[in-house]
Each structure stands twice: as C-alpha cells, then as structure tokens.
Amino acid sequence: MLRVLVGREIKLVFRRKSEILNPLFFFLIVTSLFPFGISPEPSVLGLLAPGVIWVCALLALLLSVDALYREDFDDGSLVQMVMSGVSPASIVFAKAITNWLVTGLPLILLSPLLGVMLNLDNDAFGAMVVSLLLGTPSMCLIAAIGMSLTIGLRRGGILLSLLVLPLYIPILIFGAMAVNAATVGQEFVGQLALLGAGLAFTASLAPWAAGAALRVSLSE
C-alpha cells in the first residue's frame, strides 16, 4: 500500500517539476544571502557555515511540504483516500517519504557545493552530509504532523512554522553540533547517534500522530 501511495505522490510531483526546483533555489539563494549580510571574509563564513546550511535546509524543507498537501486537499482527493479506507497514517508517511526523496535528498546533494562556497572546513563535509541524511527525514516527518494539523485552516502557512519550528530545534542543535565538532577535529559520532535515535523515534511515532491529526482536519 505504502509503495502505491509513494508512487502516486512521486508521479504527481514530477508532473509539476517547478515544485521540485523551487525549494532548491530557495536553499541556494538564502544561503548566499549570508555573505552579503554578515561578511564575505572566508574565516568568518567558515565559522558560520554549519549553522547557516542547517537552518537554510530546514526552512527549504518546511516550505516544500505545503505543495504535497494543498492540492490534494483542495480537490478533495485527500478526503476520498481516507474515506476509501486507506489508513491516514500511511498517507502521511507516504507524503513524508516523497517529501524527503524529492526535496530532502537533492538538498543534501547540493549542500557540499554550498559548503565550498561558504568555506566550510574540509574535514566537516562528511559530517555535514551524514548529519543531514539523518536529520532531514525526521524533519519531514515532523512537518507532516504540523501540515496535517493546519491543512484545514485558511491561514495555515505561518501557523505551520510556528508549530513545527520549535520541534525542529533539538534536531538542529545536534546536527549543527556534529558539523561544528568535525570542523575543529573532534569526535562527532555521539551527535550522529542522537540524530539517528531521533529519526527512529519520529519514524515510529510521528506517522500516527500526523494520521490522527489528518483525520481531525478532514472531519470538518
């Protein structure tokens, strides 16, 4: 069932290709604003790079999640799917997987390029990619909870970030900590392990919470 749902989501996304590219452009542009805003000095940028890349990836992911739900909600297919007996938990899980595949993964592939632009320490590239690999799926799953809670609201957009960003903070802390530790040559396996634990936790519980929220939002 999950495979069918993910297949459907991916097919839909690839019919609107701009929606794959927009979050990536956003990631690229926002990250390149920091040198203008702070300082083009390479040593300063190298210091800021881990946090900047993590925060921008997080915002790009958050912005991309709306597209997966909005159209399905507006044309009623989300209601139809729930009514046809598909468990809401697997619908949101499929959407989270798709979100990660079409936005999270390209962001991760793009991140080394931004690391070069921001003068990230050479030793930190591995830590950055691995921490993003472990952190972004949790963020997609948490965003699914927020999106399911706010889908029925007229002005859900800003509320979504209000609900979801506080829950992102622990992931952001450990992700950026891992990259920072790598730049100064310290051990960073501990932070990665915590990110992995977070992923196991969100992957096992978030779909249920998001599914329950979706059911509530659709019952209106």
Next chain:
Amino acid sequence: MAWTWFFRLGSPKWFYQIAGRWQPWIWGLTLIGLSVGTVWGLFIAPPDYYQGDLARIIYIHVPAAYLSMFTYVIMAVSAAIGLIWRMKMAFMFSISCSPIGAAFTLLALVTGSLWGKPTWGTYWVFDARLTSELILLFLYLGHMALYNASDDIKTADKSAAILAIVGVVNIPIIHYSVEWWNSLHQPASLSKLAKPSIDESMLWPLLIMIFSFKLFFISMVLPWLRNNILWRERDSQWVREMIEK
C-alpha cells in the same frame, strides 16, 4: 459506584457549580500559602553563603519553572483523556491550561535572566536549559495559536490536543538538560529520590512556595475553565436561566 464522581466531572453544569463553590476556599489557601512562603523565603530564611540575598529569587524562580513543566504535563494528560474518552470537559481543561503555563514559563525565563545577570554576568545565554525552556514557551504559544485559528470548536479541541501530546517530548529534554549537557545552569536543587542538595532552612520555604504555586495554578485555572464552560454552553438551558436570574 466509586466512579460516578469521575463521570460527573464530565458534566459542564455540575463542574461549573462545584468549582464556583470551591473557588473562594482555594483562593484563600493560595493567599495564605503564598504569603507564608514569601515572608519565610524573603525575610526569615538565611541568605546564601556565596550569593547573599541575591539567591532569594530562587523562591520565585524554581516554583515558576517547576510549574511551567507541571502545567504542560497536566495539559497533555487531559488532552489525552479528551481524545481517548471524548470528554469535552477534558478538552476545556487542557485549553485553559496553556495561557497559564505560558505565563509561568515567561516568569521562569524573566526571573532566571534577572538572576543570571549578576551571577553569570549575562541576561541570556543559549544554553541547554534556557533554550529548552524557551522552546516550551513557543510550544505554549503554538498551542494557543492553533486553538484560536480554527473556527470549528471540535476540530480546534482535537488539533490542539494532538499538538499538546506531541510537544510532551520536550519535557524530559528540559528536565534532564542540566545533566546531559555541560550547562551554565546549576543542576536541580530538588529531587524526589535523592537527599536534596539544599539546606533544610531554605528547603522548607521553597517547598511551601512550590505547593502554593500549585494552588495558585488551580485558583487561576478554575476561572478560565468556568469562563470556557459558560461560553461553550451559552446556548444551553441552564446557562440562560442563570444569566436571567
């Protein structure tokens, strides 16, 4: 038979009346507790060896921080009760908790930063305990915003309840943050199992303050809850009769 009181709690009318009868007594107790604790803590208890009279802010800061988490747990538990047994009173109670919890969180953050300036030399640092308490404030704000965003009250109840339950993950993070990370913030002064690391002459006023803050929470939540009941039951017979009387 023993469970009838629990089911009667689910009746807004019954709860409204019983809470109205208890309210003055609880307010009285709160007032006594807060004044005893304040006088004992601020005037009678000995000053701290290192910090002198400065440490007396503990009698406000610790109860406020404790209650900020306590309120969140209560809010999430009643949200879960509401979702599981579909009790509308539980939803109303959960909703009434979040403004009060947000106020406690803000109080803990403000007293903490006032305490931090002379002792740590800064009002604010992004350290684990402080940041996670700030996240708690954001969670409360998000909870209120989500509840107020929805037009349909049943949807609002349920969505807010789910959010409250999801946010519970932050509570252990706050509680253990001082043990997990090297933090500027000192480790907990009180613990249920171990012998407290604080002298008895300061422990008693602190415990009284914590207990009175709990009473204060109850005396604050009851009016909120009664207002909520009146507003939601505004079309029912008993509310009309009461207003016309």
